[in-house]
Amino acid sequence: MFYYRYMAVIAYDGANYYGFEKQNDLPTIELSLNSAFFNWLGEEVKVVGSGRTDRFVHAVGQTIHFDLTKKLKTEVIQKALNSFLPIDIRIIEVKLVDSDFHARFKAIKKEYHYLINKKDNDVFKERYTAYYYNLDLEAMRQGIAYLIGKHNFRSFSSIHTNQLKSFERTIYNIEIKEDQDLIIFKFIGDGFLKYQVRRMMGLLIEIGKGKFKADYIKYILNLEDPKVCQYIAPGKGLYLYKVYYE
Amino acid sequence: MFYYRYMAVIAYDGANYYGFEKQNDLPTIELSLNSAFFNWLGEEVKVVGSGRTDRFVHAVGQTIHFDLTKKLKTEVIQKALNSFLPIDIRIIEVKLVDSDFHARFKAIKKEYHYLINKKDNDVFKERYTAYYYNLDLEAMRQGIAYLIGKHNFRSFSSIHTNQLKSFERTIYNIEIKEDQDLIIFKFIGDGFLKYQVRRMMGLLIEIGKGKFKADYIKYILNLEDPKVCQYIAPGKGLYLYKVYYE
Numbered sequence: 116m117f118y119y120r121y122m123a124v125i126a127y128d129g130a131n132y133y134g135f136e137k138q139n140d141l142p143t144i145e146l147s148l149n150s151a152f153f154n155w156l157g158e159e160v161k162v163v164g165s166g167r168t169d170r171f172v173h174a175v176g177q178t179i180h181f182d183l184t185k186k187l188k189t190e191v192i193q194k195a196l197n198s199f200l201p202i203d204i205r206i207i208e209v210k211l212v213d214s215d216f217h218a219r220f221k222a223i224k225k226e227y228h229y230l231i232n233k234k235d236n237d238v239f240k241e242r243y244t245a246y247y248y249n250l251d252l253e254a255m256r257q258g259i260a261y262l263i264g265k266h267n268f269r270s271f272s273s274i275h276t277n278q279l280k281s282f283e284r285t286i287y288n289i290e291i292k293e294d295q296d297l298i299i300f301k302f303i304g305d306g307f308l309k310y311q312v313r314r315m316m317g318l319l320i321e322i323g324k325g326k327f328k329a330d331y332i333k334y335i336l337n338l339e340d341p342k343v344c345q346y347i348a349p350g351k352g353l354y355l356y357k358v359y360y361e
Numbered sequence: 362m363f364y365y366r367y368m369a370v371i372a373y374d375g376a377n378y379y380g381f382e383k384q385n386d387l388p389t390i391e392l393s394l395n396s397a398f399f400n401w402l403g404e405e406v407k408v409v410g411s412g413r414t415d416r417f418v419h420a421v422g423q424t425i426h427f428d429l430t431k432k433l434k435t436e437v438i439q440k441a442l443n444s445f446l447p448i449d450i451r452i453i454e455v456k457l458v459d460s461d462f463h464a465r466f467k468a469i470k471k472e473y474h475y476l477i478n479k480k481d482n483d484v485f486k487e488r489y490t491a492y493y494y495n496l497d498l499e500a501m502r503q504g505i506a507y508l509i510g511k512h513n514f515r516s517f518s519s520i521h522t523n524q525l526k527s528f529e530r531t532i533y534n535i536e537i538k539e540d541q542d543l544i545i546f547k548f549i550g551d552g553f554l555k556y557q558v559r560r561m562m563g564l565l566i567e568i569g570k571g572k573f574k575a576d577y578i579k580y581i582l583n584l585e586d587p588k589v590c591q592y593i594a595p596g597k598g599l600y601l602y603k604v605y606y607e
Contacts (some may be wrong), residue, residue, distance in 0.1 A: 239372040241449060
């Protein structure tokens with residue numbers, strides 16, 4: 116059957132969700148999107164995301180694609196979905212794309228941000244940042260240098276991920292920016308393994324606390340073993356910021 | 362019985378609460394404070410706030426006072442309460458004060474902030490700002506000029522508030538600040554009537570939209586009648602920012 120393929124950029128506050136991917140009836144982003152389509156069109160529409168995000172993880176620019184049998188104006192699709200979606204999930208943009216576009220397989224780069232709040236008892240950032248103080252950013256910068264480039268990141272992936280063809284990924288850049296009480300870590304790479312950003316951040320935070328020297332990152336990286344080091348930064352500080360396509 | 366009086370500065374994310382004041386078993390800030398004291402000390406401790414805040418309204422610096430029969434270190438009180446309070450209510454500071462201190466009656470000035478977000482579909486600010494676009498800030502600034510000073514603010518109070526001795530209040534200053542997508546309105550006065558800030562903001566927003574000229578504020582103010590104009594800005598944009606004492 117002929118269909119029209121659309122891609123959408125979506126943002127969500129992950130605080131109330133068990134991640135992107137559907138897990139039966141648990142509140143997830145995918146389930147909310149499915150319900151919105153069903154309530155709007157009266158039929159099921161399959162949604163394909165650029166990848167999963169974990170529980171509590173946010174998105175500024177997650178991407179999805181889906182197929183509709185009718186050609187609708189992109190603004191109509193955006194408005195309709197937003198009216199059926201909960202307020203903490205928003206469709207930012209909808210585009211008609213080629214029928215071979217794929218939110219996951221056509222992605223060439225992904226950008227994640229990780230937000231650390233230096234201020235304690237900050238009720239308004241509690242859901243949106245991880246709180247750490249007195250981090251040695253210079254040591255963290257040194258640690259970051261070992262992560263940039265093409266590496267086997269198995270040491271920073273999920274222990275349960277074994278069946279992947281390759282654990283090689285390329286990190287193009289990691290940047291640290293300070294903005295008032297916030298420290299923002301920006302990761303850009305060709306793709307990230309499950310838990311990779313949170314586990315890299317987890318170890319970087321330990322380096323920032325002075326628990327390890329910066330070159331401990333290199334040591335862990337070279338072991339290519341997810342069991343040796345399992346610091347994992349809280350999901351609530353992580354944002355899928357942007358997914359890049361050709 | 363002899364007691365030690367303490368004052369505390371507290372912050373809260375009002376999104377999950379029916380305001381400050383206890384209303385049976387509804388989730389309120391006061392109820393949460395009462396529960397925290399009871400769970401910590403095994404006894405009831407009466408909490409007196411500087412004033413109520415409405416449903417969804419936030420606080421950066423609400424103040425309370427309470428009496429304890431034992432003299433405890435202020436850091437101990439802060440830590441204990443924070444460990445029993447939900448994460449969206451935080452004790453920022455505790456001070457031992459004179460026994461005649463009173464969070465409400467000794468307050469000499471209050472500062473409220475109102476946050477407007479110019480960006481649509483901003484999931485991370487949805488609970489913390491009101492969304493309006495294309496507001497004419499210059500017209501709003503002109504409207505603000507009519508509010509500053511000593512006035513009878515009955516036109517901007519709750520329709521149900523009749524038994525007050527006086528509706529006269531003094532606004533010392535109202536300031537507009539822009540910060541990226543946010544417009545921040547800062548109100549400082551000797552006190553505010555129920556709904557006053559939200560109703561002043563409500564009318565200012567209508568002026569910003571071009572629905573009324575700025576001097577309509579003066580007209581409404583002079584009527585001294587809460588029934589003639591009932592625009593009320595959403596609670597979620599309002600913050601009790603600071604309570605001042607001698």
